Amino acid sequence: xxxxxxxxxxxxxxxxxxxxxxxxxxxxxxxxxxxxxxxxxxxxxxxxxxxxxxxxxxxxxxxxxxxxxxxxxxxxxxxxxxxxxxxxxxxxxxxxxxxxxxxxxxxxxxxxxxxxxxxxxxxxxxxxxxxxxxxxxxxxxxxxxxxxxxxxxxxxxxxxxxxxxxxxxxxxxxxxxxxxxxxxxxxxxxxxxxxxxxxxxxxxxxxxxxxxxxxxxxxxxxxxxxxxxxxxxxxxxxxxxxxxxxxxxxxxxxxxxxxxxxxxxxxxxxxxxxxxxxxxxxxxxxxxxxxxxxxxxxxxxxxxxxxxxxxxxxxxxxxxxxxxxxxxxxxxxxxxxxxxxxxxxxxxxxxxxxxxxxxxxxxxxxxxxxxxxxxxxxxxxxxxxxxxxxxxxxxxxxxxxxxxxxxxxxxxxxxxxxxxxxxxxxxxxxxxxxxxxxxxxxxxxxxxxxxxxxxxxxxxx
Ligand SMILES: [Zn+2]
Numbered sequence: 001x002x003x004x005x006x007x008x009x010x011x012x013x014x015x016x017x018x019x020x021x022x023x024x025x026x027x028x029x030x031x032x033x034x035x036x037x038x039x040x041x042x043x044x045x046x047x048x049x050x051x052x053x054x055x056x057x058x059x060x061x062x063x064x065x066x067x068x069x070x071x072x073x074x075x076x077x078x079x080x081x082x083x084x085x086x087x088x089x090x091x092x093x094x095x096x097x098x099x100x101x102x103x104x105x106x107x108x109x110x111x112x113x114x115x116x117x118x119x120x121x122x123x124x125x126x127x128x129x130x131x132x133x134x135x136x137x138x139x140x141x142x143x144x145x146x147x148x149x150x151x152x153x154x155x156x157x158x159x160x161x162x163x164x165x166x167x168x169x170x171x172x173x174x175x176x177x178x179x180x181x182x183x184x185x186x187x188x189x190x191x192x193x194x195x196x197x198x199x200x201x202x203x204x205x206x207x208x209x210x211x212x213x214x215x216x217x218x219x220x221x222x223x224x225x226x227x228x229x230x231x232x233x234x235x236x237x238x239x240x241x242x243x244x245x246x247x248x249x250x251x252x253x254x255x256x257x258x259x260x261x262x263x264x265x266x267x268x269x270x271x272x273x274x275x276x277x278x279x280x281x282x283x284x285x286x287x288x289x290x291x292x293x294x295x296x297x298x299x300x301x302x303x304x305x306x307x308x309x310x311x312x313x314x315x316x317x318x319x320x321x322x323x324x325x326x327x328x329x330x331x332x333x334x335x336x337x338x339x340x341x342x343x344x345x346x347x348x349x350x351x352x353x354x355x356x357x358x359x360x361x362x363x364x365x366x367x368x369x370x371x372x373x374x375x376x377x378x379x380x381x382x383x384x385x386x387x388x389x390x391x392x393x394x395x396x397x398x399x400x401x402x403x404x405x406x407x408x409x410x411x412x413x414x415x416x417x418x419x420x421x422x423x424x425x426x427x428x429x430x431x432x433x434x435x436x437x438x439x440x441x442x443x444x445x446x447x448x449x450x451x452x453x454x455x456x457x458x459x460x461x
């Protein structure tokens with residue numbers, strides 16, 4: 001087979017090890033991974049990766065682009081969001097298609113596709129959010145057949161009209177078992193959370209504590225109780241459960257114990273919960289850092305890193321949901337009015353690489369496992385994505401082991417005029433990113449064209 005492109009002399013990383021090899025691409029796919037391929041290039045373009053890591057493009061399986069939320073719309077759209085992804089070395093994103101009002105899952109799918117298609121520069125897929133069990137439950141078989149086998153239910157957000165009760169979660173897990181689907185759950189204990197918010201929602205406390213009330217009203221048991229309950233429904237139905245954005249050490253303990261007794265449950269965390277704690281809320285600009293769930297304590301960060309190592313935490317995502325300063329500033333001292341979410345796609349891999357691998361907390365193999373291979377496997381995209389092997393999509397990232405870039409929102413692709421990691425020196429930004437063989441980042445600059453990304457049908461069977 002003639003090659004179009006060869007990435008030569010790099011250190012190719014997989015969860016099983018690293019090897020010195022060339023990666024040869026024909027069309028949109030990887031044709032071969034072996035040493036010495038560049039020697040018979042035969043006119044193929046050769047990109048020298050000597051001394052660099054060559055990894056499969058990352059997957060961020062938890063993002064929200066141009067999401068109507070908290071009375072506004074998140075400021076990273078499918079263009080800025082996926083360009084940020086590309087520059088950060090992420091070549092696949094999975095968003096959540098959410099039906100509003102009387103909409104069906106089919107309506108939500110088409111609404112999301114219409115927004116993504118003209119703008120996305122990396123490949124994408126959707127989890128389908130069930131916001132009304134009686135309307136959406138019967139649509140699940142058609143969604144699985146279409147290639148959307150992952151569903152989402154929120155245990156909070158009654159005001160948004162998104163909340164699922166225990167009946168909805170129990171039923172959805174039962175259907176997932178039957179259909180070969182998986183249920184993703186946002187686990188927070190709604191009634192007690194509302195009570196704690198109501199108790200603290202006074203002018204005196206808001207004046208005294210400001211954005212710190214966001215953390216004060218969400219103690220760890222708010223997440224732990226909800227995870228425990230969702231795990232129970234998974235255990236009795238046998239349906240596969242995936243806890244999204246797990247932020248507490250208690251959550252990790254519950255998942256580990258459930259897995260040990262054979263419950264089909266998985267958990268992701270988001271990178272912000274690994275690298276930042278809730279002391280940020282005391283800063284003058286602390287309200288900018290409000291996301292949901294909120295940042296926790298250093299002991300939770302430690303427990304989540306440990307969980308990544310021992311396995312009960314299997315994926316690192318971002319929950320990207322970007323808001324500008326102006327949007328965040330609408331809170332006017334009332335923490336319940338802060339649009340919740342952080343930018344993240346551009347810094348996911350750099351943060352995990354810098355704090356994890358260079359920080360001595362994980363190997364580079366584990367980094368590829370948690371950010372590339374596992375998310376692809378768990379979300380039904382493997383071996384099309386998440387691995388450098390003959391036949392896989394040529395989604396490839398080349399990055400230098402040591403070169404650091406100072407995070408500065410002003411020079412980033414993402415749609416925010418601030419960044420939670422502003423001023424941090426991070427290694428692991430993509431020097432070159434390829435999406436299905438097409439170069440979309442060159443010398444750290446995004447050169448992607450709008451609409452290159454394709455929607456990906458998936459199957460968990
Ligand atoms: Zn989310």
